[in-house]
Amino acid sequence: MRHDIHPVSRPVVFRDRTAGFELLVPSTVDTHRTTQWTDGGTYPVVDVEISSASHPFYTGTSRVMDTAGRVQRFERRYGGTARTRG
Template sequence: MKTAIHPEYHPVVFRDAATGTEFLTRSTATSENTVDWSDGNVYPLIVVDVTSDSHPFWTGAQRVMDTEGRVERFNRRYGRK
């Protein structure tokens, strides 16, 4: 791997804008906003719109597509050949 071409990889706190849930991970993203974490350190804070805590797929609020009804409607409209 070449040296001095990769961005700095450091701990960052991400906050879900919808739920307020925060989690500490590592990222190359930076921010001027900071947050005091429970371990006593100060980390950059990045606020994101959607995380697994608020995304409909992960929360179970996902819409279910009625694929059978769509196929039946297509067959009624255009007929089976």
């Protein structure tokens, strides 16, 4: 096995700013920004756009899709489906 080819694994804080959620986990991601953790240590931080704290599937705040309106708009634009052309 070759030495010195694997990335270094270290604790990294993943932060979802929209939900105010932070998670400290081991990772190999490379970042130069740091943050102060609750244990008093300073760790690299990665800001993410969405996490389990803000994702609609996990929070139960999903949006209702207007699929009927989308189908009608598609049929108006492209002239109906293959089944109705007969």
